[in-house]
Amino acid sequence: MSETVQNRIFSGVQPTGNLHLGNYLGAIRNFVxxxxxxxxxxxxxxxxxxxxxxxxxxxxxNTREVAASYIAAGVxxxxxxxxxxxxxxxxxxLGWIFNCVARxxxxxxxxxxxxxxxxxxxxxxxxxYVYPNLMAADILAYKAxxxxxxxxxxxHLELTRDIAMKFNTDFGREVFPITEPLIMGAATRVMSLRxxxxxxxxxxxxxxxxxTMLDDADTVAKKIRKAVSDPNPLPGAGILGxxxxxxxxxxxxxxxxxxxxxxxxxxxxxxxxxxxxRYEGKGFADFKKDLTDLAVEKLGPIxxxxxxxxxxxxxxxxxxxxDGGERAAALAKPVLDEVYDAVGFLR
Ligand code: AQP
Numbered sequence: 001m002s003e004t005v006q007n008r009i010f011s012g013v014q015p016t017g018n019l020h021l022g023n024y025l026g027a028i029r030n031f032v033x034x035x036x037x038x039x040x041x042x043x044x045x046x047x048x049x050x051x052x053x054x055x056x057x058x059x060x061x062n063t064r065e066v067a068a069s070y071i072a073a074g075v076x077x078x079x080x081x082x083x084x085x086x087x088x089x090x091x092x093x094l095g096w097i098f099n100c101v102a103r104x105x106x107x108x109x110x111x112x113x114x115x116x117x118x119x120x121x122x123x124x125x126x127x128x129y130v131y132p133n134l135m136a137a138d139i140l141a142y143k144a145x146x147x148x149x150x151x152x153x154x155x156h157l158e159l160t161r162d163i164a165m166k167f168n169t170d171f172g173r174e175v176f177p178i179t180e181p182l183i184m185g186a187a188t189r190v191m192s193l194r195x196x197x198x199x200x201x202x203x204x205x206x207x208x209x210x211x212t213m214l215d216d217a218d219t220v221a222k223k224i225r226k227a228v229s230d231p232n233p234l235p236g237a238g239i240l241g242x243x244x245x246x247x248x249x250x251x252x253x254x255x256x257x258x259x260x261x262x263x264x265x266x267x268x269x270x271x272x273x274x275x276x277x278r279y280e281g282k283g284f285a286d287f288k289k290d291l292t293d294l295a296v297e298k299l300g301p302i303x304x305x306x307x308x309x310x311x312x313x314x315x316x317x318x319x320x321x322x323d324g325g326e327r328a329a330a331l332a333k334p335v336l337d338e339v340y341d342a343v344g345f346l347r
Contacts, residue, residue: 004177009034010144012043012085014202015062016054019069020210022190022200024299025266026150030184032074034148040080041142041328042070044321047085047092047134051127052116064310064317069213071320072305081331083324085138090332094137095130097339101167102133106159112152136160140176141332148182151189152199157181171342175335190263193227196255214303217296224292228256229284236280237273244273257284264291267298 013019013027031042044066046059054062063084070082085091107113110132117124127134135156139147140163149157157179164176192198192209200210211223234257239247251258264287265275279287309317340347 004143004145005039006145007038008041008142008144009038009146009148009182010041010043010139010142011148012045012048012138013066013069014045014049015059015066015084016049016052016202017058017062017065018202018210019065019213020190020200020202021213021263021295021299022210023202024069024073024213024302025190025263026184027148028069028073030148031070033184034182035075035080038146040075041144041331042075042080042082043138043328044082044084045138048131051125051131061310063321064314065214065306067317067321068306068309069302071309071317072302077320077324081324081327083321083328087321087325088141088329088332090141090329090336091134091137093336094141094332094339095134097343098133098136098140098163098167099130101163101170102130102136102159106162107132109155110159111155132156132159133163136163139179140164141335142328143177143335144179145177146180146182148184150184154181154183167339167342173342175338175342190266191255191259193223193256193259196228196257196259211295211299213299214306215299216303217292217300220295220299221292224260224288224295227260227288229260229288230254230257231284232257233281233283234261234279234287235276237276239276240273244271246272260284260287260291264294267291267294 011027011031013023031040034040044063046063049059049062067082067084071077075082107129113129113131116128136159139160147157147160161178164178167176168174190200192200192204193211194206194209198204198209202210204210208223208226211220215223232254235250239250241247246258261272261275261279265272268275337347
């Protein structure tokens with residue numbers, strides 16, 4: 001039987017291009033911070049990416065881009081595992097079993113599917129619909145005990161827990177752990193620079209909506225300059241309640257201002273209160289200049305290292321993914337053996 005290692009993390013990012021500040025602050029930066037306390041498996045989830053059409057050449061490029069971002073941000077690929085999902089067949093194999101464990105009603109409740117499919121429900125791939133089952137397989141193939149999740153992935157992790165419980169109950173064995181979410185600190189949701197009610201996203205048609213991890217200093221400056229804001233001066237810490245909650249009127253009426261303030265606080269590793277205290281009464285022009293300098297200071301070196309890895313050190317990068325894939329496969333093999341035995345597959 002494969003053992004459950006305490007404190008094992010699985011997480012991933014889709015190689016769908018335009019890796020952005022939200023992916024960095026909401027996911028990749030947290031990976032770096034978790035690596036001292038957890039045994040980490042960081043995946044480039046290329047099988048999830050193809051649930052919507054991906055150009056094959058771009059998919060390869062984007063897979064390297066995500067892997068490079070993990071390494072450039074500071075994940076240690078020797079100590080932890082970095083690989084792309086399609087290298088390890090256990091994901092697809094366990095994903096199929098979970099297609100037979102999860103219920104249609106559970107998937108019908110997934111809000112991300114509803115958002116992504118929109119009015120096109122009949123025309124999207126079946127992969128997009130069963131995506132959460134594959135995500136459960138990603139996590140449970142390694143018996144991961146913890147998954148760092150942003151707001152948008154909470155529901156999918158709940159489904160993973162439901163699948164684990166149903167599998168354990170159906171087959172009368174405690175095969176899978178009930179994975180715990182790790183909700184990370186501030187800026188779990190970075191919003192679009194063009195519309196403070198929409199999350200910053202790779203697939204937003206407007207380039208100006210996001211700062212990417214590969215943007216150069218001029219591009220970052222342009223995007224922040226053009227970011228939607230308002231003519232009013234910045235508020236002070238008075239908009240925060242006793243428990244740090246943000247005044248609902250401010251949140252509703254100035255979502256873009258709030259987003260820029262949150263981005264600043266997250267990049268500078270401080271609280272929103274600290275930022276508000278410093279900028280109270282100032283206008284957006286000054287604030288945006290400072291935010292630009294900060295974003296360039298924090299993202300610039302990471303972007304430069306990503307480019308170096310992708311262009312000058314591609315064989316090193318590919319070697320990391322290959323080695324990571326072999327190590328991941330070795331961890332997943334006994335789990336899959338246990339699952340096949342529980343299910344009754346003759347081997
Ligand atoms: N705006 C965001 N703020 C904070 N975190 C974010 N993440 C994504 N957008 C934000 C986090 O990044 C991780 C990887 O996301 P993903 O690649 O699996 O796909 P996604 O969540 O669907 O990301 P995108 O960028 O919005 O892509 P598209 O446009 O293709 O849907 C996750 O941990 C996610 O929480």
